[in-house]
Amino acid sequence: MSQATEHYYVPAPSKWPIIGSTALVFMGFGAALTMNKLPLGYSLLGIGFAILVFMLFGWFGEVIRESQKGVYHAQEDRSFRWGMTWFIFSEVMFFAAFFGALFYMRTFSIPWLAGEGVGGVDHALLWPDFTGDWPTAGPGFADNFTPMGAWGIPAINTLLLLTSGVTITLAHWALQKNDRSGLKLWMLATIALGVTFLGFQIYEYGHAYADLNLKLTSGAYGSTFYMLTGFHGFHVTLGTIMLIVIYFRSAAGHFKPEHHFGFEGVAWYWHFVDVVWLGLFIFVYLV
Amino acid sequence: MGSKLLSFWVGVMVLGFYSGSAVSSKYNLPEPQTIIAQQIYDQHIWALWICLVIFIAVFGVMGYSIVKHRKSAGYKAANFHHSTTVEIIWTAIPCIILIFMAWPATKTVIAMKDTTESDITVKVTGYQWMWGYDYLQGEGEGIKFYSQLATSQSEIHNETPKGENYLLEVNNRLVVPVGKKIRIILTANDVLHAWWVPALGVKQDAIPGFIRDTWFTADNVGVFRGQCAELCGKEHGFMPIVVEVVEEQQYAQWVADQLKTAATDANAAIINAAAK
Amino acid sequence: MAVVQDVHGHVHGHPTGIMRWIGATNHKDIGTMYLCFSLTMLFIGGFLIMGVRAELFMPGMQIFEPEVFNSFTTLHGLIMVFGAIMPAFVGFANWQVPMMIGAPDMAFARMNNWSFWLLPVAASLLIGSFFVPGGAAAGGWTFYPPLSTQGGLGVDMMIFAIHILGASSIMGAINIITTILNMRAPGMTLMKMPMFVWTWLITAYLLVLVMPVLAGTVTMLLTDRHFGTSFFNAAGGGDPVLFQHVFWFFGHPEVYIMILPSFGIVSEVIPTFARKPLFGYSSMVYATASIAILSCIVWAHHMFSVGMPAAGQLFFMYATMLIAVPTGVKVFNWTATMWRGSMTFETPMLFAIGFILLFVIGGFSGVVCALVPVDIQVQDTYYVIAHFHYVLVSGSLFSLFAGAYYWLPKWSGRMYDETLGKWHFWLSMVFFNLTFFVQHFLGLAGMPRRIPDYALQFADFNMISSIGAFGFGLAQLLFVYIVIKCLRSGEKAPDMPWDGAKTLEWTHLPTPAPYHSFETPPVVKF
Ligand code: HEA
Numbered sequence A: 001m002s003q004a005t006e007h008y009y010v011p012a013p014s015k016w017p018i019i020g021s022t023a024l025v026f027m028g029f030g031a032a033l034t035m036n037k038l039p040l041g042y043s044l045l046g047i048g049f050a051i052l053v054f055m056l057f058g059w060f061g062e063v064i065r066e067s068q069k070g071v072y073h074a075q076e077d078r079s080f081r082w083g084m085t086w087f088i089f090s091e092v093m094f095f096a097a098f099f100g101a102l103f104y105m106r107t108f109s110i111p112w113l114a115g116e117g118v119g120g121v122d123h124a125l126l127w128p129d130f131t132g133d134w135p136t137a138g139p140g141f142a143d144n145f146t147p148m149g150a151w152g153i154p155a156i157n158t159l160l161l162l163t164s165g166v167t168i169t170l171a172h173w174a175l176q177k178n179d180r181s182g183l184k185l186w187m188l189a190t191i192a193l194g195v196t197f198l199g200f201q202i203y204e205y206g207h208a209y210a211d212l213n214l215k216l217t218s219g220a221y222g223s224t225f226y227m228l229t230g231f232h233g234f235h236v237t238l239g240t241i242m243l244i245v246i247y248f249r250s251a252a253g254h255f256k257p258e259h260h261f262g263f264e265g266v267a268w269y270w271h272f273v274d275v276v277w278l279g280l281f282i283f284v285y286l287v
Numbered sequence B: 001m002g003s004k005l006l007s008f009w010v011g012v013m014v015l016g017f018y019s020g021s022a023v024s025s026k027y028n029l030p031e032p033q034t035i036i037a038q039q040i041y042d043q044h045i046w047a048l049w050i051c052l053v054i055f056i057a058v059f060g061v062m063g064y065s066i067v068k069h070r071k072s073a074g075y076k077a078a079n080f081h082h083s084t085t086v087e088i089i090w091t092a093i094p095c096i097i098l099i100f101m102a103w104p105a106t107k108t109v110i111a112m113k114d115t116t117e118s119d120i121t122v123k124v125t126g127y128q129w130m131w132g133y134d135y136l137q138g139e140g141e142g143i144k145f146y147s148q149l150a151t152s153q154s155e156i157h158n159e160t161p162k163g164e165n166y167l168l169e170v171n172n173r174l175v176v177p178v179g180k181k182i183r184i185i186l187t188a189n190d191v192l193h194a195w196w197v198p199a200l201g202v203k204q205d206a207i208p209g210f211i212r213d214t215w216f217t218a219d220n221v222g223v224f225r226g227q228c229a230e231l232c233g234k235e236h237g238f239m240p241i242v243v244e245v246v247e248e249q250q251y252a253q254w255v256a257d258q259l260k261t262a263a264t265d266a267n268a269a270i271i272n273a274a275a276k
Numbered sequence C: 001m002a003v004v005q006d007v008h009g010h011v012h013g014h015p016t017g018i019m020r021w022i023g024a025t026n027h028k029d030i031g032t033m034y035l036c037f038s039l040t041m042l043f044i045g046g047f048l049i050m051g052v053r054a055e056l057f058m059p060g061m062q063i064f065e066p067e068v069f070n071s072f073t074t075l076h077g078l079i080m081v082f083g084a085i086m087p088a089f090v091g092f093a094n095w096q097v098p099m100m101i102g103a104p105d106m107a108f109a110r111m112n113n114w115s116f117w118l119l120p121v122a123a124s125l126l127i128g129s130f131f132v133p134g135g136a137a138a139g140g141w142t143f144y145p146p147l148s149t150q151g152g153l154g155v156d157m158m159i160f161a162i163h164i165l166g167a168s169s170i171m172g173a174i175n176i177i178t179t180i181l182n183m184r185a186p187g188m189t190l191m192k193m194p195m196f197v198w199t200w201l202i203t204a205y206l207l208v209l210v211m212p213v214l215a216g217t218v219t220m221l222l223t224d225r226h227f228g229t230s231f232f233n234a235a236g237g238g239d240p241v242l243f244q245h246v247f248w249f250f251g252h253p254e255v256y257i258m259i260l261p262s263f264g265i266v267s268e269v270i271p272t273f274a275r276k277p278l279f280g281y282s283s284m285v286y287a288t289a290s291i292a293i294l295s296c297i298v299w300a301h302h303m304f305s306v307g308m309p310a311a312g313q314l315f316f317m318y319a320t321m322l323i324a325v326p327t328g329v330k331v332f333n334w335t336a337t338m339w340r341g342s343m344t345f346e347t348p349m350l351f352a353i354g355f356i357l358l359f360v361i362g363g364f365s366g367v368v369c370a371l372v373p374v375d376i377q378v379q380d381t382y383y384v385i386a387h388f389h390y391v392l393v394s395g396s397l398f399s400l401f402a403g404a405y406y407w408l409p410k411w412s413g414r415m416y417d418e419t420l421g422k423w424h425f426w427l428s429m430v431f432f433n434l435t436f437f438v439q440h441f442l443g444l445a446g447m448p449r450r451i452p453d454y455a456l457q458f459a460d461f462n463m464i465s466s467i468g469a470f471g472f473g474l475a476q477l478l479f480v481y482i483v484i485k486c487l488r489s490g491e492k493a494p495d496m497p498w499d500g501a502k503t504l505e506w507t508h509l510p511t512p513a514p515y516h517s518f519e520t521p522p523v524v525k526f
């Protein structure tokens, strides 16, 4: 048919999904075994992870090749946008679960443990010495720790991420004006900011463990602090990897001023990571 | 219309019969022994009546059209598909009905929460798999004991015939006086449990590390049985609750006995310790 | 008939061999795999509960150790919910959504494949957990901590299975949303979409909203188990009840995820067999949306016995009861659709009517549960078991049967055996009620759920329930037979086997639907 190119692109059967599933079989069993300190765990986990990485390279590589071949038109482009939007939304909900836990502990469970509620009986019967001031490791843990202040590294990190939000937008503008060197320059800047952020975060964790006695096991504060910042850090890592991929694609001449969803998807993701960080800065570090 | 009326009256009679005869039968909630349990009982029947009426109305209409508006009866389809008036009506009516259901429930909820001014306070602790009772305040203060399933393993494994209170008997019952407000304070030692005695209208989860409370005032003497109502591991089905409600002076007697044995036990412990 | 749609240019043809399935990017093939998978899981989940019902046939311990019994109940719940019902609906969405909106395929065909192929991975973790030291998870499908903090390897396998299932659902949901929003044929405006498509759009939104929260929940459980965090541990300032909040924030919308597509299927079937358009189409859409929105603010009605403050209990009671209103609108609309129609009662219609009848009973017992004082009595008893099997089995499962019989001719090009179909319906109907109606009485009289042995006064109803369950299970074998018979030797289906059908897959496509449909969008006029 002559208008065949107008057709929505439906890819041919692909081996990548089943490879991904194979990876997850290994990883699922491997992780379960590892966590129960049973033999074979690490090996399975390692194999699974290797397969997963292979799959990601293969799958995304294929998408990129297709994109370069020009099979994606306006309608496919819209699909990608919807897809990315709702993917990011689902990520927001993932973080919401942890923010919700933090909120619940601070407004409900910790005051209850400190005796608020049922006529103060909690206090007398179970945890007589507990006052419930935040931050706390909870009534049952004797360990003392120092909470993480907001105005040191976290404030610097906030600046870094906010700046990176600006640089990636500058990169986007450059791309739209087809200014390839500007694009690459600002991309590099964004990546550098992301990596610096991660470096600071690693340093901060080291500092917390070594000097502040603040650990993942430090009760409510430790749990929420590490899980929230940890998952965020993990997302920054993913985002940075995506930025690096996009950088190399830009360097290879991919993306057109009017057609560059791959770039925009990563930019959206980066902004999302940025916004989550603002939530963290306020609710984990500040108040 | 005939079949609709008929089914209506059949339904009414069935439910009327049900609500009349179901008291303390195995078809309904057990016979209520407290004000709260009574209110729950009544609200349940009330809700059933409402549901029955709606059920008959909806399925009367549907049944009628199933019988009459079928192709095999030669009925030709109409073509209407919309009526704002009707839609508004059948949105509004359920709202109103719901208010009539929610109103009494609201009052009971508030009453259930009022644990003030109790005569006796008992702390109940859930363990895997038994209950600990601890009389904290009021007559009997200081009494403590554990309460465990008393049904034998051989009955459970079908080696001996099962007794009348199979799985619902314990070694030490919770004894309380009739007509007194008993406040139950709950916690758990390991995992979640729930302390539930249907006839008293009480169910409350026991949560490790937290305290929750509830209350009841039994109207009659008797033995009331319940079970742990929150999955707590392998013996979850085997940690019953037995509450024995007794006359006041009988209760006083029981308290005296308990405190005496406790005192002798304590003495024995001191003597033992001294001997070592 | 002329297979017009097969004339295409460079678009690949009809893949064959094993890669057709393993690598499938065709929405119909993927839909078929989903449906087969879910039927298998229905049998596995059903097999587990047959063990449970056998143990409960008489008082006393006969078959199981209590812990094994608990793991059977637990895995029954998980496998039925995540393995049987949800994938079945996704299978229907795969087959039907593109055809009903005039799209060539799903928006992300390769991701669609992965959504499916994640399911066997998760299933292997779940089922495999029976065979590891310590056995499968035994804390109920709700796996409340601290009990689930105690379990062994099996619990971790369950956690990872849930992660993977969550990923699969999220990808599936994104795919469906995108397909519906972006791939409709010209003229197919949102308010002209078939109800089934609408209900799936709203369901997919619920999925992206709550599945990530479930993922977060199990992640917290995992770190509590192995890395010393204290989310659900009072000693560290956490709270076991926090788990219940986050779990049910997922869990309640989840039950509507399992019923909204049912509403969609029934809203397709009823008008077809009443030969009359769906009454109150737009109010159906609004009702579906209201149910979805309300479902996000009622979760704590599963927690009335944890000892929430009165204000909390009242709020959740009112919000829960309110759901009866939009649901009622749906029921009334179906009734009005049937009113003065010209009805015939083929198997799909029977299942749809059976659905309405029994779902309403389940809805009523739901409203009874929603009354806090009454729920204090019935929470965690067989009354709740009866409630949710009325909405899940005679709700979701019956609607799936209705849909399967309705679309089987379109999918396979052959007719199923109508007589056997009716047998399947009536047997299911009788045995279903035998199994679950008496459970209302058991619950009211005080039988807790999740127990392997019970007091003597519960004996006769349990025996009736078990007999009903075995009968219901056997009746499902008939379904498999009917499907196989239909595929192998069923009569050839006419292009339009149901004269009242109005949706695109019937009006614009030959029967059976060609492998590639709507590569050029149809022009839709209403
Ligand atoms: C498909 C699944 C599904 C559906 C649709 C529903 C629908 C409803 N459910 Fe159900 N529910 C479950 C699945 C479902 N539920 C499950 C799985 C559990 C247990 C989980 C576990 O613990 O393991 C559960 C448990 C459960 C509980 C907790 C019980 C307990 O553990 O103590 C409650 C309490 O409020 C409840 C309420 C309701 C209500 C009010 C509805 C409403 O949506 C029903 C609305 C419908 C109608 C009311 C009928 C039609 C309406 C009319 C004809 C209009 C007029 C009616 C009136 C005015 C009353 N459900």
Ligand code: HEA
Binding pocket: C042, C043, C044, C045, C046, C047, C049, C050, C052, C053, C073, C074, C076, C077, C078, C080, C081, C084, C085, C139, C140, C141, C142, C385, C389, C392, C393, C397, C435, C449, C450, C451, C465, C469, C470, C471, C472, C473, C474, C476, C477
């Ligand atoms: C989502 C859907 C769903 C479905 C479809 C079902 C289907 C069935 N369920 Fe259940 N069920 C749940 C969801 C579901 N369930 C959940 C969420 C729980 C709570 C779990 C928990 O407490 O954690 C539960 C719990 C539950 C219990 C309570 C267990 C306990 O508390 O200990 C019972 C008891 O009777 C029960 C029974 C049944 C029966 C008889 C069927 C039947 O409909 C099944 C019929 C199907 C088959 C039987 C398979 C097909 C046939 C064969 C394999 C042929 C062989 C047949 C024979 C040998 C007879 N279910």
Ligand code: CUA
Binding pocket: B126, B127, B129, B192, B193, B194, B228, B229, B230, B231, B232, B233, B235, B236, B237, B239
């Ligand atoms: Cu204790 Cu169940």
Ligand SMILES: [Cu+2]
Binding pocket: C251, C252, C255, C298, C299, C301, C302
């Ligand atoms: Cu619910």
